[in-house]
Amino acid sequence: MKRILLVLSVILLTAGMASAQQLEAAINVTDSASYDFGEILEADGPASHVFTVVNEGEKPLVISRVVPSCGCTTPEWTKEPIAPGKTGEIKVTYNPAGRPGKFIKTINVYSNGKANGSFLLTIRGSVK
Secondary structure (H helix, E strand, O other): OHHHHHHHHHHHHHHHHHHHHHOOOOEEEOOOOEEEEEEEOHHHOOEEEEEEEEEOOOOOEOEEEEEEOOOOEEEEEOOOOEOOOOEEEEEEEEOOOOOOEEEEEEEEEEEOOOOOOEEEEEEEEEEO
């Protein structure tokens, strides 16, 4: 009888751990993870785009940091936890000053919503 209780306890504990691991935050971009500014004029100054992210998981999503590939790109993001089913924003601003020609920049988004580390956003365009 003790052996049966021990086996049942182990099974229930394992099942509980597996279901707890499934309850995570999950980050996703609502439209596209890439944005094309097209042609922008250097004289017009910085250009911005807002990526909307949604928490498709079952726990609050926390964006811990957002790292652009170069200093010409500045990110701003929702700092408070994003509840399940709710959205947050990542605003990316590109400064074209002294950078004529085509550009492609990446932005790594680190959060508790991606098991493999970061989520990648991309901006591109051409400075005239």
